Amino acid sequence: MKRIAIQGAVGSFHDIAAHQYFNNEQIQLICCSTFEQVFENIKRDPTVIGMLAIENTIAGSLLHNYELLRDSSTTIVGEHKLHIEHSICCLPEDSWDTVREVHSHPVALMQCRGFLANHPALKAVEAEDTAGAAELIARQQCRGWAAICNAAAAKLYGMKILQESIEDNKHNFTRFLVVSNPNKADFLRPLETVNKASLVFSLPHEEGSLSQVLSILYFYKINLTKIQSLPIIGHEWEYMFYVDVTFNNLTRYRQSIDAIMPLTKELKVLGEYKDDGKQTDIQYQAC
Amino acid sequence: MKRIAIQGAVGSFHDIAAHQYFNNEQIQLICCSTFEQVFENIKRDPTVIGMLAIENTIAGSLLHNYELLRDSSTTIVGEHKLHIEHSICCLPEDSWDTVREVHSHPVALMQCRGFLANHPALKAVEAEDTAGAAELIARQQCRGWAAICNAAAAKLYGMKILQESIEDNKHNFTRFLVVSNPNKADFLRPLETVNKASLVFSLPHEEGSLSQVLSILYFYKINLTKIQSLPIIGHEWEYMFYVDVTFNNLTRYRQSIDAIMPLTKELKVLGEYKDDGKQTDIQYQAC
Known part of the structure; x- marks a missing residue:
């Protein structure tokens, strides 16, 4: 049985996302009151898997979770998109x-x-x-x-x-990430299914450095699905870039990472996983 | 006397930012309870100037204000960066x-x-x-x-x-935008001082389209200071790109906009203004 650490109680959107993602599998929830505790659980027990919201169509990115993810030694092994109704x-x-x-x-x-x-x-x-x-x-x-x-x-x-349905906008979707100890990644998502990756890097203060990096990704036929520059805390108005990419060829993707490495600073691959193309409505079964 | 519509009461961070930006000028505040009301005030009376927070080093971008700005008929005429202490x-x-x-x-x-x-x-x-x-x-x-x-x-x-100083992170800065009716823009910021612009556009679903746009900006010596892809509400996981650029040559910048126009969809220049390089600490004088 898989043990999944989530932020929130039984019945929360994280619970629903976890049950939908691990559809047809027996799972046991570890309900945490903060996202920090989710990562602490994985650190303490490498067999624990985490599930965390990362972006919402209305509220935008959960910046704090990006930070926790970057600073943790976990890797993203999957994603799930859920239609949110309040x-x-x-x-x-x-x-x-x-x-x-x-x-x-x-x-x-x-x-x-x-x-x-x-x-x-x-x-x-x-x-x-x-x-x-x-x-x-x-x-x-x-x-x-x-x-x-x-x-x-x-x-x-x-x-x-x-x-019911008191949310302002009916097109309200949240994207969740599934994270684990890197040693468990191959077991949780077979490498042959991988067609998406999340990266973070900063750039030297040189004009055009971002356009160079994106051009190289383009030459390697790597498709950009998200980009966000976030301020580096403690370095006002310097930015980290969070980038999601999709691809058809894992080898070409890995070569592209090698190719952009010398042009970036502190490049980190946050995870390689399978793109969740669809969005799922809530259909909750009590655990 | 300038009349400045802000979200918040007398003494709010918007008030402080407005008084610092219009340093040595007589200003009168119009205190609004929502950002929507700030834009309504400008619409009703074209002489009113608006001041609104757009990004914070901890909380990230105020997505809703980006939306209001894009949908309004105002233009950005200035920016101000303020050190936030709670x-x-x-x-x-x-x-x-x-x-x-x-x-x-x-x-x-x-x-x-x-x-x-x-x-x-x-x-x-x-x-x-x-x-x-x-x-x-x-x-x-x-x-x-x-x-x-x-x-x-x-x-x-x-x-x-x-x-005092109960904020989690001492490197807490907010960037405010000054917005006005476009007809008043030249009066509020002489064109010869302009060295920064904010743009928004979406892109056709073609691989590499963002890298092409950024490469063209690079060829025209336009420097990127911020980029953010935001979901288009109602079109899940399609994105608008919000981009801030700085430049030394206004003509070259305008030519670069003409050059990227055919490659983008719905390109809108949200404003052209003077870069506020510094961050200012709070020094409040009662109005």
Whole structure:
């Protein structure tokens, strides 16, 4: 049985993503309250696999997770894209008239900004997790409190759903990464299935250095699917570049990495994995 | 006298940035509760100037502001970089022992994540604005509530500072953009001072199209200072590219835009302005 460390409680979007990714496999969740703890679990026990959100179509990239990933000694072995839908729920005894506070993860609150603006009487309170907020309200019987989470988590904790699909934008997708100890990578994703990689590097302060790197990738028929320059903390307005690439030929890809290496600084391959072309809707089965 | 629309209250980081940028000029603030209202003010009265945060070294880019900027008919006429420091403050009658909730803007809460993790008894509540949270607590005499804002705002509203510099990372800088009606741009920033521009475009689904665009900019001696691919909402995993460039020769820059135009889709110049090389510390004078 695989053990998967996630940030969040049972019923969270991470839980759903983990069950969908490891479809038809027995998995056991290790629920962590922070992403740091996810990486600590993998470090302590190399057989543990991590699952972490990395980018959302509305909220953008989770910069802190990029940092943790770069500084960890794990490697990306897979990705999963999940359609995100939020519901507002409360204790069965509560209603629209009695709810005063709404608790959820900051990113979920942000994704429901329009809904919250239309309900100015609701105080938005930050929680560690979406499903965790529902679990806490149910367990501690917090009258007058609502949670924003997915409908499956609301039902799991016996909460009453006041309204479904309260997210501002229906095209709300989150991309999750599956990470592991590098020694376990070949077991988790056979090399012959690999057609995508995530890289991070910085560049010397020379004009055109990024265009040179991208030109070389192009010459090697490596396709760019994402690029983001992020400030290097402690070096204001110097940037690291996070790049996702896809390819048909693993050897050509590896040669392209050798070719750009001398032109970059601190190039690190964050992982090589199989592209998840599709996005999956939530279909939750209790674990 | 210039009228500047900002998101936030008197004493907010936007207020400080506006006073520093328009140093030695008489300005009058129009305090808005949302960034949407900032753009509405400019639309209604073309003499109004807007000031909005666009990127922070810790929190990353404010994606929503990029969107508003792209969809508005304003143009960027300047930028200002400000060193961000957060304090926690409360009513003079309150203390560490009596404070139960801490109110602030979600981004400020995120920038003080380490501090909040060390104070698990404090409930983090989202507010529209940092200084606005302090103002509300002072005006409504909310006992047991603290705000996270800059020290100058805390003093302005007669609050007691419990602790200064509670931000996780001391290298915390925010970049603000100054935006106006395009007809006022030449008045606000003489063309001869322009050495930076912000662009947005999407690209056809052809391999190497980004590398071609960047190569052309390089051939024209245009320097890239920022690049970010953002998902196009409604077209999952298709991307817009936001690019900042600097240059010494305005004519060459304009020629480079003409040169990349046929290779891009929906290219829009978001503004041409003077590069703010330095970062400024907070030195607040009450308006």
